[in-house]
Amino acid sequence: MRRSYTLPLNNQSRVTKIMEENVKSIRKLLRFAAPVVLAWTILAAPAVRADDSLDALYQKAKAEGKAVMYTSVPTFILDEWRSLFEAQYPGVKLEYFRSGTGKVLARINAETSAGQLHGDLVWVADATAYPDFAKKGLLASYKTPEWDHIPFGKDPGGYYVTGRILAGVIFANTKETQDFPASWGDLADAKYKGKVAMASAVVSGSTTVMVSGLVHDAGLGWPFFQKLKDNGVLILQDVPDVARAVASGERPLGITLTLYKYQAEYKDSPVKMIFPKEGPILMPSPMGLFAKAEHPNAGRLLYRFLLSKKAQAVLAERGIYPARDDVAAPQGLPPLAEVKQKAIIPDSEWMIAHWTDVKSKWRDMFGR
Amino acid sequence: MRAALGRQGWFAPVALVLGGGFLFLSLYPYARLVLTSLRAGGAFTFVHYLNVAQHDYLLRTPLLHSLAVSAATALLATALGTLLAWFAVRTDLLGRRAITAFVAIPHIVPSFQLASSWIVLFGDAGIVQSTTGLNPFPAYGVAPLVAVQTIHLTLFSFLNVAGALGSLDPSLEEAARACGLSARQVLRRVTFPLMLPSILSGMLLAFAYSMAEFGAPILLAAPAGFGTLTTQIYELSTAPPLQFGEAAVLSLLLGVLALATMALNLRLLARGSFVTVSGKSGTGEAARLGALRAPLAALTWTWLAATSIGPLAALVLISLLGSWGRGFGPENLTLAHYSTMLASHTLTDALWNSVGLALGAAALSAATGFVAAYGAVRLKTRWGALLDRMSFVNFATPGLVVGIAFILAFSSPPVSLFGTYWILLFGYFVHFAGLGVRGVGANLRQLSVELEEAGSVSGLGRSRVLARITLPLLRESLAAGFLLVFVNAIKEVSMTSLLASQGTETLAYEAFLRYSDGDYTVGSAYSVLMVTIALAGSLIIARRSRLASGELST
Numbered sequence: 038m039r040r041s042y043t044l045p046l047n048n049q050s051r052v053t054k055i056m057e058e059n060v061k062s063i064r065k066l067l068r069f070a071a072p073v074v075l076a077w078t079i080l081a082a083p084a085v086r087a088d089d090s091l092d093a094l095y096q097k098a099k100a101e102g103k104a105v106m107y108t109s110v111p112t113f114i115l116d117e118w119r120s121l122f123e124a125q126y127p128g129v130k131l132e133y134f135r136s137g138t139g140k141v142l143a144r145i146n147a148e149t150s151a152g153q154l155h156g157d158l159v160w161v162a163d164a165t166a167y168p169d170f171a172k173k174g175l176l177a178s179y180k181t182p183e184w185d186h187i188p189f190g191k192d193p194g195g196y197y198v199t200g201r202i203l204a205g206v207i208f209a210n211t212k213e214t215q216d217f218p219a220s221w222g223d224l225a226d227a228k229y230k231g232k233v234a235m236a237s238a239v240v241s242g243s244t245t246v247m248v249s250g251l252v253h254d255a256g257l258g259w260p261f262f263q264k265l266k267d268n269g270v271l272i273l274q275d276v277p278d279v280a281r282a283v284a285s286g287e288r289p290l291g292i293t294l295t296l297y298k299y300q301a302e303y304k305d306s307p308v309k310m311i312f313p314k315e316g317p318i319l320m321p322s323p324m325g326l327f328a329k330a331e332h333p334n335a336g337r338l339l340y341r342f343l344l345s346k347k348a349q350a351v352l353a354e355r356g357i358y359p360a361r362d363d364v365a366a367p368q369g370l371p372p373l374a375e376v377k378q379k380a381i382i383p384d385s386e387w388m389i390a391h392w393t394d395v396k397s398k399w400r401d402m403f404g405r
Numbered sequence: 406m407r408a409a410l411g412r413q414g415w416f417a418p419v420a421l422v423l424g425g426g427f428l429f430l431s432l433y434p435y436a437r438l439v440l441t442s443l444r445a446g447g448a449f450t451f452v453h454y455l456n457v458a459q460h461d462y463l464l465r466t467p468l469l470h471s472l473a474v475s476a477a478t479a480l481l482a483t484a485l486g487t488l489l490a491w492f493a494v495r496t497d498l499l500g501r502r503a504i505t506a507f508v509a510i511p512h513i514v515p516s517f518q519l520a521s522s523w524i525v526l527f528g529d530a531g532i533v534q535s536t537t538g539l540n541p542f543p544a545y546g547v548a549p550l551v552a553v554q555t556i557h558l559t560l561f562s563f564l565n566v567a568g569a570l571g572s573l574d575p576s577l578e579e580a581a582r583a584c585g586l587s588a589r590q591v592l593r594r595v596t597f598p599l600m601l602p603s604i605l606s607g608m609l610l611a612f613a614y615s616m617a618e619f620g621a622p623i624l625l626a627a628p629a630g631f632g633t634l635t636t637q638i639y640e641l642s643t644a645p646p647l648q649f650g651e652a653a654v655l656s657l658l659l660g661v662l663a664l665a666t667m668a669l670n671l672r673l674l675a676r677g678s679f680v681t682v683s684g685k686s687g688t689g690e691a692a693r694l695g696a697l698r699a700p701l702a703a704l705t706w707t708w709l710a711a712t713s714i715g716p717l718a719a720l721v722l723i724s725l726l727g728s729w730g731r732g733f734g735p736e737n738l739t740l741a742h743y744s745t746m747l748a749s750h751t752l753t754d755a756l757w758n759s760v761g762l763a764l765g766a767a768a769l770s771a772a773t774g775f776v777a778a779y780g781a782v783r784l785k786t787r788w789g790a791l792l793d794r795m796s797f798v799n800f801a802t803p804g805l806v807v808g809i810a811f812i813l814a815f816s817s818p819p820v821s822l823f824g825t826y827w828i829l830l831f832g833y834f835v836h837f838a839g840l841g842v843r844g845v846g847a848n849l850r851q852l853s854v855e856l857e858e859a860g861s862v863s864g865l866g867r868s869r870v871l872a873r874i875t876l877p878l879l880r881e882s883l884a885a886g887f888l889l890v891f892v893n894a895i896k897e898v899s900m901t902s903l904l905a906s907q908g909t910e911t912l913a914y915e916a917f918l919r920y921s922d923g924d925y926t927v928g929s930a931y932s933v934l935m936v937t938i939a940l941a942g943s944l945i946i947a948r949r950s951r952l953a954s955g956e957l958s959t
Contacts, residue, residue: 105907111922116749132907137921139643144903146647147809150441153817155824155906166645210730213530237627239640271545272628277923284729286530287544301741302926305728392646400462404630 097334103130104335107156109138138242157336160324163242171196177328183344186361190321197325202358205247205318207311213289225264234271234288238399241275250318250383299356316380420776434810442653453650471634475615478554483608486562494570499702510713512560513939515896517620522719545628556712562607568881569603606847613801656806663801724929742926759911763895766833771887774841782849800839804899824906833894841886848882884950
């Protein structure tokens with residue numbers, strides 16, 4: 038009895054010893070190798086300007102088997118991309134972790150603290166997250182030929198590039214009102230008292246960007262929001278809630294994104310998209326590759342696929358402006374080149390500098 | 406402790422594996438959370454604690470809000486659950502055997518769904534207003550939040566009290582009657598006091614659940630400018646610039662509050678002895694409601710129908726809706742969203758994942774519940790008490806935070822569970838085991854040790870005493886724990902939406918994703934499927950174990 042217990046114990050300690058020795062030698066190796074690898078990466082980094090042919094990339098990606106994307110892009114778009122991608126590149130799977138922008142950020146944050154990121158590509162709505170990622174060394178620089186077709190929102194360092202452009206507009210329920218606001222500022226007019234809904238700037242990522250766009254770039258300032266508050270604006274959780282509230286008639290007007298109008302459940306809804314006279318709020322949503330990706334080549338292949346005309350056209354079908362200038366705008370929306378002339382484009386540097394301020398002002402006003 | 410456990414035969418290895426496993430799975434991530442709260446930029450610091458202490462919007466306001474809402478919810482849900490349990494087990498109320506199912510339905514529907522249903526029912530131009538022209542309740546605010554949570558959480562006290570009533574020794578009440586007490590006096594002086602551990606246990610669960618709840622507050626109370634600790638934690642962990650250190654501090658505060666309420670509970674219970682169950686079969690005398698029978702039945706069934714069929718009907722209606730804003734008449738209904746759902750290639754996987762993970766977590770939790778309760782109540786080991794406390798702390802920690810702690814602990818070596826079923830299974834187990842532990846512990850406190858001693862005296866070994874006497878007597882509370890964990894795991898989204906990977910999606914997660922895409926109709930179709938499965942599962946579990954049926958088999 039006793040012997041049968043001691044034996045495995047001995048084995049175990051031997052195993053532990055061997056493991057310890059291995060770890061030691063690996064550590065030793067790393068101590069020497071790390072500076073070399075680091076130097077090599079730094080020297081090699083600018084050279085990743087990728088003209089390597091898609092074919093060669095595909096062959097390498099096939100060996101890795103899959104590309105993993107961390108994203109807040111809606112599921113129905115991801116599913117279409119997956120079918121297209123896997124049909125075009127058999128043998129390479131497209132996997133995604135899809136959640137709200139906030140949860141994707143929380144997961145990246147936690148995985149980074151734990152020491153290992155499990156994604157290859159990140160694509161969230163909030164553009165301001167990327168400079169921070171790049172600063173922390175989380176992103177790889179990767180300029181591809183597709184960049185030439187993207188008119189704006191490109192990081193000079195090559196760490197991220199706009200993949201889609203979300204457009205914030207006013208939704209109006211035509212059954213409830215025919216008196217539409219002409220400008221963003223009109224929303225705070227007394228005649229719309231109790232009639233406006235929007236999402237929370239501290240919960241909804243795109244709303245934070247829209248709020249800073251309206252406060253800073255459109256020059257409406259905080260008095261605009263104070264007036265909205267005095268008029269009893271309904272603050273919902275997120276932008277889709279606003280679309281639902283307007284379509285169902287809960288509130289006749291709301292600040293939300295164009296894409297919801299294109300969803301099946303709003304097809305016959307009495308909803309009209311209004312472009313105020315200052316123009317819509319354009320929000321470039323960038324993507325980037327993780328520096329320590331588990332499937333670097335498959336990640337690159339996916340990156341180039343997402344910037345291809347084929348993948349970008351899927352966005353347009355769903356009411357989102359493609360980033361490429363050679364893919365048509367969503368049906369019923371003016372071309373991007375035209376919209377850009379007259380639009381509110383939030384300044385992301387200002388946003389990053391004023392995050393805390395925007396959040397606390399919002400909290401003081403709306404009680405959270 | 407080892408000596409005490411050693412005599413229990415098979416109990417010792419099972420207790421070591423389950424208890425040790427549970428403690429590792431909860432203490433290691435919890436330690437990572439504590440560590441996070443003490444670090445900033447790689448250095449040791451108290452800055453997160455100072456920040457929290459200095460800002461009212463981080464601490465004082467949300468804390469007071471959370472305490473008020475949770476206390477109100479817990480009191481209401483417990484009063485309601487206890488009353489309904491008494492009706493179901495001890496009276497001749499019409500249709501009393503069906504009550505369990507109707508109390509269970511609003512707990513099976515996820516709380517965020519229940520809150521959405523509330524808005525779609527009672528919001529401006531909502532279902533109620535557009536069909537009747539009336540708008541009886543406000544759509545947003547604190548009152549709707551408390552109402553929705555109360556409806557959602559009545560099941561906790563109901564199951565706890567019904568279980569205890571079912572196994573209560575009727576001879577105590579008979580003796581009191583023989584001494585000349587009226588039926589009402591027996592209820593007040595004998596039955597109710599004996600039920601105290603179970604009543605408090607249900608109340609504690611409702612309180613903790615409400616403290617950790619995110620879906621209902623964010624949808625119903627936040628639009629009224631009313632934030633809670635959980636909405637604050639959510640904001641700190643997801644809205645840039647991320648302040649997870651502060652979020653960790655607030656989560657630890659929730660854990661401390663959980664321990665405090667538990668200590669209070671133990672103090673209340675320390676005053677009396679609640680050993681009542683001697684093993685005699687039978688349920689005692691069914692109270693005759695007499696002249697009140699008809700009106701009470703009408704009242705009870707109106708309430709039960711409104712709180713179960715109401716939200717379910719709203720959910721089904723949304724899943725069939727053609728376009729928003731065109732009314733809820735038959736011309737605007739379609740089955741198209743169900744075809745969209747059925748066409749999804751992840752549906753079958755999600756379905757099996759949901760069922761498998763929920764059953765697995767329920768089995769682990771019920772078994773751990775037994776181990777913890779037996780260890781704490783019978784063997785009086787510190788380990789049993791630690792299991793008991795830790796499981797409750799985990800239950801009072803928001804799912805989002807458990808998810809983040811799990812990523813911190815288990816997403817990279819030495820323990821890498823990333824992308825596997827295990828990370829979800831263990832997450833559910835750690836988060837919900839408290840539901841298995843609390844009820845069993847309360848039940849065991851009421852169970853006289855004499856029966857087990859009698860078993861030993863008549864020559865049964867320890868293992869056999871456990872298997873033949875203790876376990877069968879605990880059947881109801883074990884089944885209740887199993888059922889609660891099953892239902893809560895199958896509908897979980899906060900943690901799942903952080904930990905799920907390709908291939909490990911669940912139905913609730915798929916529904917949640919559709920909701921966050923703004924695809925409410927298809928999301929509701931997924932929810933309908935998930936609720937149907939959870940309901941069928943619960944009915945099977947309840948029937949198999951004759952839960953809350955008022956019959957004790959021996």
